[in-house]
Amino acid sequence: MTVIRPDRSLPNRASRWWLACLLLGALLALLPLWSQLQAQEPGERTGLVLTINGAIGPATMDYVMRGIEQAEEAQAEVLILRMDTPGGLMESMRTMIKAILASEVPVVSYVAPEGARAASAGTYILYGSHVAAMAPATHLGSATPVQMGGLPGSEEPAEDPAPDAGADDGTDADDSAEDSKRRGSTAMERKVLEDAVSYIRGLAERHGRNADWAERAVREAVNLGASDALEQNVIDLVAVNLDDLVQQLDGRTVRLSIGERRLDTEGLALNRVEADWRTRLLSVLTDPNVAYFLMIIGFYGIIFEMSNPGALVPGVIGAICLILALFAFQVLSVNYAGLALILLGLAFIVGEAFMPSFGMLGIGGIIAFVVGSIILMDGSHSEISLPTIGGTALVAAGFILWTITRFIGLRKRHPVTGMEQMTHESVEALEDFTAHEGEYWGHVRLSGERWRAVSAAPVQAGQLLQVVEVDGLTVRVTAS
Known part of the structure; x- marks a missing residue:
């Protein structure tokens, strides 16, 4: 008796790879402790x-x-x-x-x-x-x-001063106008x-x-x-x-x-x-020209996503750029901008698991998470170490990669329901097929049911066949 055992090699490999990512991420997160142990007492003034x-x-x-x-x-x-x-x-x-x-x-x-x-x-x-x-x-x-975008006093006054104001003294009118301007x-x-x-x-x-x-x-x-x-x-x-x-x-x-x-x-x-590199990066992001383009890209990305729901790419890029633009214009403080990007990144990563986008949501989520973590490291809190950010991002990337590989594996599997599933079924001929107009007709057993079948070659009773096409209540078969 032949026993068919399920192939568990792929899940086992995935589990081991996932565990390795977790261990590596934890190791990177603990690296700052080593630097703290190396701290020395203050020396000279x-x-x-x-x-x-x-x-x-x-x-x-x-x-x-x-x-x-x-x-x-x-x-x-x-x-x-x-x-x-x-x-x-x-x-x-x-x-x-x-x-x-x-x-x-x-x-x-x-x-x-x-x-x-x-x-x-x-x-x-x-x-x-x-x-x-x-x-x-x-x-x-x-x-x-x-x-921003104009100088004070650029607007003309509503009314000009009377021409005879201060005519008796040539300095009074000038002093009054100067004082008003100041x-x-x-x-x-x-x-x-x-x-x-x-x-x-x-x-x-x-x-x-x-x-x-x-x-x-x-x-x-x-x-x-x-x-x-x-x-x-x-x-x-x-x-x-x-x-x-x-x-x-x-x-x-x-x-x-x-x-x-x-x-x-x-x-x-x-x-x-x-x-450091973080300050230089934030300086680039807060440059007025860069901030302006980030705002434009953010708005257009959101608009394109709303006009084409499910496109994902413009929505992900637009949301990240819009939050960065708000930070650059100081609409959001460094803390709130970083927190918003982190939450947005986590939402994208979770969304990758529930709405597969073949990595777009996941990659956008990792980018938003890393940038948000960098922005979150401001002077009012203890600095978040880069190894901690890198370790967390690596774990998230491993989760996304594992999710993508699982979905790709599912796409390679044969359908289990519907007409698509029948084209991968093996059937047994119930009788010898009879020739008719260049083809051979007979009946087969398909999923416990009796189906009419047609084949291009002669078929003997009990012969195993492979379904290649379903046409109404008739299946086209070929030798397996």
Whole structure:
């Protein structure tokens, strides 16, 4: 008696491969523990140097906040922000200044190298830092807040002033028009301008700097060079380089949120903390041109998916690009954008199992999950290690690959119901087929039923045949 055993080799191989992915993912997730075991006790006194080069945005904010955290953990003597910026987003700037004011480590903003600038948002950061310094041949100012896509005061006033206003004195009309211009031409512009003036004056008064010039920088967009800024008490010192800066900082007393502190920077070792790949990636995503195209791709992807339900490709790409665009425009914060991408990625991965898309949903889910995990690593939380993200993504990729291989295996199997299933059945001839018009006709037993059959070759009773076609209640058979 012959016993047919089911082939369990494929499931066993799949199970072993799935277990290997789980073990590898767990190993990668535990790698950060090794780095923690290698941590050493702090040695000599150090100072950290961060480099801000370019526009202020969410990526810069994240970089500075993580730098402040790192300085506090290392108990650094001072944190130096080496700046060369044309300005940036107000929300990112305000978040950075809040972190600077709350820092337990003195923060020194240093406009360098020669030829650099601290315009717009950079001026606010200078005023908000515990020590403001500049290199020679640098400047600051132009701190008037502007809307993205236009300048304040671009709209014409509703009515022109009367031609005879101030005719008796040639200066009154000019002063009045100038004063009106400085305060904005619309209610919204005045609100934004007055808020900015109050904010920068508060920063100046906290650190004992020139609040009147700060107000002029906001209202009139004036600028100052390094030597003039020092003379007018806008900054605290002018330093040729970092060594000169550290030397001049020694012995200076600064006011922190936890009280006054005297700086001891003699012989201080400076450690540069450059922007990592994550910060550079976020800087690319938050570039206005890239953010704009991400928004366009996101909207069109959603529209194409809604107009062609089930296409999946435009919907997956559109959803990811739209969330990234919202993050770039700071509609979503770094936390919420990362969380949204992670949830979207998990939804795509689960959707791959219930609605097979031959990998599109799964691949899109992994991309969304990884990018969301990277964005989620901001300065307000403990950093999620890359091995943990990679291990989790690897496990998800293994699950998707296993799902795809299972579905491909199912597609290769023969149908088990319907007419398609009958074409793979073996039948037995119940009689000798009789010839009729060049073909041979007879009856066969098919799935316990008696069917009429036709064959191109002679068939003997009891012969095993293979069904090749079903035509109504007649099956065409051939020798198996």
